[in-house]
Amino acid sequence: MAGSTSKPTVGALPDTAAESPYVPAALTLLMWSLFATSVAVLFARVRFGFAPEIPGVIAVDGLTVLMWVVVAFFGGIVLSYSRRYMAGSAHETTFFLAVFGFAATVMTLVAADHLALFGLLWLAMGLVMATLIGIVSEWEQAQAAAAVARRYFVASSALLGVALAALWWATGATTISGVAAAAGTLGGPVWVVAAAALVLAAMIQSALVPFHGWLLSSMTAPTPASALMHAGFVNAGGVLLVRFAPVVTVSEALMLAIVAVGATSALLGKLLKSVRPDVKSKLGCSTVGQMGFMIMQAGLGFFGAALTHLILHGFYKAYQFLSSGAQVERTTPGKKAGRSADGSAVAAVAATLATGLAGGAVFVLLTGKGTSVDSGFLLVLFVVFTTLHAARGAVGRSSLPATVRYGAVPLVFLPAIALYALVYRGVSAALTGVPVVTAPTELTALHGLVAVAFLGTYVAIEAGVHERSRRLYVALLNASQPSPSTLLTNAEEYDDGGTQ
Template sequence: MSGHSSKPPVGALPDTTVESPFVPVALTWLAWSLFAVSVAVLLAKVGFGGAWEIPGLIAIDGLTVLMWVVVTFFSGIVHSYSRRYMAGSTHKTRFFVAVFGFTATVLALVAADHVALFGFLWMAMGLVMAELIGTIEGWKQAQAAKAVARKYFLASSVLLGVALTALWWTTGATTISGISAATDTLGGPAWLLAAGLLVLAAMIQSALIPFHKWLLSSMTAPTPASALMHAGFVNAGGILLVRFAPVITVDSTLMLGVVAVGAMSAGGGKLLKSVQTDIKGKLGCSTVGQMGFMIMQAGLGFFGAAITHLILHGFYKAYQFLSSGEQVEHTSPSETTEHTLGLGTNAVEFLVALLTGLGGGVVFTMLTGKGESVGSGLLLTFFVVFTTLHAARSAVHHTSLPTLARYGAVPLVFFPAIVVYAVVYEGVSDLLAVSTATTDLTLLHGAIAVSFVGIYVAIETGIHEHSQRLYVALLNATQPPSDTLLTSTEDYNEY
């Protein structure tokens, strides 16, 4: 195949505790040490509070220490996993240096207060991630994917640089904290330019539609790098909007636009996922949708919910990528292959899921107070109900338990999960220095809610599969640039 001669297998994987090079071992221990230190710093911040900063350069607030804990935890997992995954690879040491370099860059980014330092670290973060995507130098598809990602990340950095320059020009402040303190001076064309470019930079980094192609072409990255990307890197868009929340919340119309672009990706990601056949492709489209939800929560003014979402999604997606090999099934297609669940297959299943979703919404409202009045909090509660219903529906349908036990177990599992989510949300909101900026509901908010119900019903009943035109359009939208597509395994066999 492809003119390559087959080489003998490399044999059994080495014992990583004995034969690992020094650099991977040292960086793995260092990553876990940083996690331990981050936990200690978080506890100290919660216990003692106060302002920790180097004036004009860095500022360590609640968001900083929270992200330090999350990032170092994921990094420690990826480092440990990679010692086995990359065993025998000629790129092992370079891969570990890049992973740790990415970790260090993100840790510095969330602490940066000076706008020039923040912009520089934002660009460095993207360039290091592009290197991880193109880890295997001799694989032309990986290098093509690296080039695609680098173009997107550099574009995001340029947009952010212009936005930061406009904010400096408007406020005269050279720090993020200074800009936040000068919100009363924001407004006019310069503010609108800066705010719009901040949103665009966040959309690119978080792979929202129509900027999702770099993420779908990044499957050439080693699986642990993909886990770090989907659990950490794409969250940068949400962190950017939280950092500059005082800029974004100046005008309710702009926030409505943020909700709209987030909703487009949240629903679009779900549709794109429905036509994917490979595991990592499905996970990539899922990330597009989940990042849409995160951005939408920021647009609703619930920045604590956005950070909570990115943390919980990070845990879920890291696990999904690192265990993706276990999900591969070798099956043959047939005329009777069932592609969708179908709402009408079992009315009792759907009723149990519906009641579980509504009950979850009630629990969330009781614990957080969101949804008690007509406002953006009501839409946030709606999405909690919607997400719980969808997850409960899938669990009821797929769980291999006796019927009565299955119906009874789903509420018993999901209600405590909602309690945990609400508690984490309240804790994160208290830790952040950003206040909630709720807005009134509009017709657009209602249209978004209706569209989500329509997309859910279409996918569950398989309506979208009956239109060849729609199916082809969705399939084309999931295709990365052609030069990043895998052709033959010999093209990336580094042994």
């Protein structure tokens, strides 16, 4: 740029209390007011069975009030953070209106009972998120990313429309509650179309492989929008499966297919993360993997556990995105620690196994799951894996010596899995009255095959086996690339887009 200088000029941060426009301040206050109201409604629901409704249109149940609290809380956090982050931006007011509109749309969606209203709100939710992704209208790349996301979201809405139409055709019901009541009559080709379309719509919205392209192409979004996307929007796939659990639980074969789909994304998300060099892309690939775990839990028949996972993942991922700048500051070039082939590697494996077994025992004791020979056993296994992975990642980012980390991992992991179990119990209690919360299935040889393949692949990744294949590395690198039209290759374009 003409007249530019390479020397950065850093001034005082804006005083958000004095200089922010009225709209951001008002919407932030309103969002926190919605959060306080949602907490009160949740208490009334649990304590007094509060369940208002507009027959045939809106029905407030445990899932509704639980998601109200979660969505309003994340919306309040994002808006509060954005008061400073977006201060001075030409798009500030539009951004705040879009974030508030997104939260309001989702809160209405989880209360919608009419099939047509649910479908329209699902579409609106996607279109508002696409607006947030392309909020900087001056950036060609941001507009390209928004267009990519919009195509995926419209496809998801079209599939949901097919599913809802098929369910109406099969049951004659125009409401979600009516479909749930008639679930016992579902079957045949129309049900197959509806169930397949529901699962595909959930996969697209949650960015599961092979539909993860829109998420990895969305890095043009402002960081608060990314936090809202990864902490809230991608969870919509899990919410969809929970809301239509009576439909997908009709067939154990379909439930097993959902487990396999989730396991594939959980593993590929971890692999894709290993080849990405930047913080936000790594977080994006991590989300792909974590959404895979959530879908797996739904496929195992534990819908309360799937909601628990999306809530805890939302907190975790929102924190990671909003603190991503600090992570960049803490990252400095240095010698990469090699994988030890001596006795220390054996000690690390032994310590990890012992820690995992202890955590599994804690989860079983606190929830009662995994005591029968059914899919609950796999639920415990997968919860241990995802929680242990997060704990090891948290400890691995610290500057502790390797020997100290062996003891630090249990200190992080055991309280984390205990918290997971307690939140699961609380979520399950809040979901009282929802048609299907738990629907465990019998273990089959196929379940065993999925579990063995998952465990074997996970251990191989941890051991670095995938790093020995150049062909696999290239394949993963290609699979983790965003759409070429969304790549920002000229720093001057970034500067111009941010100042106009």
